[in-house]
Amino acid sequence: MKEFEPRIIAFCCHYCALAAADVAGKMEFQFPPSVRVIRVLCTGKVEILHLLKALEAGADGVVVIGCKFGECYFREGNYRAQKKVERAKSLLEEVGIEQGRLRFDFVPGPGAKKFAAILSTMTEELKALGPNPLRS
Amino acid sequence: MKSGSNLERLLERGEFVVTGELGPPKGPDANVVKEKAAMLKDHVDAVNITDNQSATVRMSSIAACKILIDEGLEPTMQMVARDRNRIAMMADLFGATALGIKNMLCLSGDHQIFGNHPEAKNVFDIDSIQMIHMVKTMRDEHKVICEDEIEGEFTMYIGAACNPFADPAWYRPHRLAKKVEAGVDFIQTQCIYDMNRFRAFMKQVVDMGLHEKCKILAGVTPLKSIGMARYMAANVSGIIIPDDMINRLRDAGKGNVAAEGIKILCEQMQELKDIEGVAGIHLMAIEWEHRVPEIMKMAGFLPRPTV
Amino acid sequence: MIVGERKPFSEILSMVEGDSKILILGCGSCVTVCMAGGEEEVKILGSQLRMAFRRNGNNAEVTELVALRQCDDEYLEDTPLIEKVKDADIVISMACGVGVQHASTFFNRVIDDKTIRVVPALNTTFMGANIDVGEWHERCLGCGDCVLEKTGGICPITRCAKSLLNGPCGGSFNGKCEVNKDTDCAWHLIIERLEALGELDNLKKIEMYKDWRPSHSGGPRKTVREDMKI
CATH class of the missing domain: 3.40.50.2300 (Response regulator)
Structure with missing residues (x-):
């Protein structure tokens, strides 16, 4: 049987996480190929509904990766993103879906290594959780 | 005479009165009331019976008042606006007079959120100032609010509360003036610890001439422990306990705190007697009724005058 | 809203x-x-x-x-x-x-x-107002007989936990309500506003018993505008 490879949707900030993803790809900081990167101009623009819909559509995990606090290009977008992720987690919990499938994190500008680490850790955690129960 | 109560007669005669307080039990046992009454008898001039104090369910004030009358004491029935609308209030007032109750205290009442039924719906149909006006109209004009004539004689000596330490401080004497205008006969204040602030308040009251229009009884409560003092200062609205008072309790040392608390109280009672405009003391012993005789003796307020 | x-x-x-x-x-x-x-x-x-x-x-x-x-x-x-x-x-x-x-x-x-x-x-x-992003506060109880002209535009019926009409109770402390320390004492706000307006005399008048009939106490209410009806 083929090993379970969690499908992760990563909403990545254009100013930090996206650059980190590019660099990580060129260097040897590998991150799992099953990650789908979605570029957003700022994580503040990611809505709760985007997070829910990704899981509803069958993603195993959703991560929002923005800038370090205090370094958002739009000042507070990452703070907003973190709060929305928390709210979405509680909405998921009401439905009985593990909060661990949602995550907010940040990388510094050239943070290719951390970017890869976030996704690798999340992949491992999702492997432990198993596939999105909505897919079974 | 407004009601001819003991309290009214003594105050009118210019006696420095002392009233006590009794919280009815959280159940129907009349003996609890009788036992507490026995401790207060002949040691105070009248006894306030609280009305579901702190919004916690207790024996009704009116029933406990009747028990006190039967025991030979004079009660002051407290009535809060939280639990009754004007219809129930007036009905209870008729009942109170019928049972021989001659003093009452008009209060807004602690909000139910502080009690044991925070989920209850409150009433607050009328406020404490309107309540004073209502009782005065009933007594002096023999009419209920709707102006229907009252059948028979309704009498009552009307009291109300005042918190000199609540905010905004400058407004407090003006609120008292409003109670006077509404027709209050006597006032009992919130517990006083900060004597300087109370003196400043009384100066304003005297300057406004309010002490000539109603009798002002200064409220006091003994500090039983340092924990109680700190709790009250932190949690009871409008209670300010000066640091030097808490220090005195602390310096008294273990085992002597309660005695020191009583000593402080007696000193306060003596000081209050000399403040212009203060017509008496309202001693709220709060579950320390058994120590009231000792306090009254030590403070030099015994024996009590007779009518 | x-x-x-x-x-x-x-x-x-x-x-x-x-x-x-x-x-x-x-x-x-x-x-x-x-x-x-x-x-x-x-x-x-x-x-x-x-x-x-x-x-x-x-x-x-x-x-x-x-x-x-x-x-x-x-x-x-x-x-x-x-x-x-x-x-x-x-x-x-x-x-x-x-x-x-x-x-x-x-x-x-x-x-x-x-x-x-x-x-x-x-x-x-x-019924309330938007006070801040993501925050709304109650402002009107719909009592059917507005008193805001006497209270400096701040409603004591709605914003005082006891709906008092004649000034703050003894639980007003540092401008806050004893029922909830995060809530402003309505009467504290009213006094400040009346002071600024030069209308402190309003506080001296005894506000008499409220007629609660226009409120829900009078039963379910309706408003009819005859001029709008054919």
Whole structure:
């Protein structure tokens, strides 16, 4: 049987996480190929509904990766993103879906290594959780 | 005479009165009331019976008042606006007079959120100032609010509360003036610890001439422990306990705190007697009724005058 | 405006147990502004319901719609909307209590062949103002006899926990209410405002017993404008 490879949707900030993803790809900081990167101009623009819909559509995990606090290009977008992720987690919990499938994190500008680490850790955690129960 | 109560007669005669307080039990046992009454008898001039104090369910004030009358004491029935609308209030007032109750205290009442039924719906149909006006109209004009004539004689000596330490401080004497205008006969204040602030308040009251229009009884409560003092200062609205008072309790040392608390109280009672405009003391012993005789003796307020 | 907040999901879920065609109907007015029952919240509830159903192997169908105003026939008189309602086993209204009742009455009047069940997804909390992003405070109780001209534009009936009409109780401390230290004492605000307005004399007058008949105490109320009727 083929090993379970969690499908992760990563909403990545254009100013930090996206650059980190590019660099990580060129260097040897590998991150799992099953990650789908979605570029957003700022994580503040990611809505709760985007997070829910990704899981509803069958993603195993959703991560929002923005800038370090205090370094958002739009000042507070990452703070907003973190709060929305928390709210979405509680909405998921009401439905009985593990909060661990949602995550907010940040990388510094050239943070290719951390970017890869976030996704690798999340992949491992999702492997432990198993596939999105909505897919079974 | 407004009601001819003991309290009214003594105050009118210019006696420095002392009233006590009794919280009815959280159940129907009349003996609890009788036992507490026995401790207060002949040691105070009248006894306030609280009305579901702190919004916690207790024996009704009116029933406990009747028990006190039967025991030979004079009660002051407290009535809060939280639990009754004007219809129930007036009905209870008729009942109170019928049972021989001659003093009452008009209060807004602690909000139910502080009690044991925070989920209850409150009433607050009328406020404490309107309540004073209502009782005065009933007594002096023999009419209920709707102006229907009252059948028979309704009498009552009307009291109300005042918190000199609540905010905004400058407004407090003006609120008292409003109670006077509404027709209050006597006032009992919130517990006083900060004597300087109370003196400043009384100066304003005297300057406004309010002490000539109603009798002002200064409220006091003994500090039983340092924990109680700190709790009250932190949690009871409008209670300010000066640091030097808490220090005195602390310096008294273990085992002597309660005695020191009583000593402080007696000193306060003596000081209050000399403040212009203060017509008496309202001693709220709060579950320390058994120590009231000792306090009254030590403070030099015994024996009590007779009518 | 009317402020509401969504009920817990489990409560909503228990209302639709056994239904296979569910219509979520949002309201585009007050509850959209207070982010409780507009288009976004309709979609979120829809997503939650679909996820919950799929987890339980339930094949119920969830449809999402928004009416601009559920408290007015004019915005419900929409043929495609009525068809969707007719087709549904249950309508979850995300309007305030007014909208839920009005939509229910309306649909049952215009649809003959079945009785439509309309259930609420929100708790209607109060009439209030938007104080900050994501924050609303109660401002009016609808007592039917406004006194704001005497109290410097601050309502003691609504904003004093005891609805006192003659000044602050003994629990006013540092400008805050004893019932909740995060809540301003209404009377403290009134006194400050009257002082600024030079209307402190208002405080000296005894405000007499309030006539509560115009309030809900007089029974359900209605307003009729004869000049608007034919």
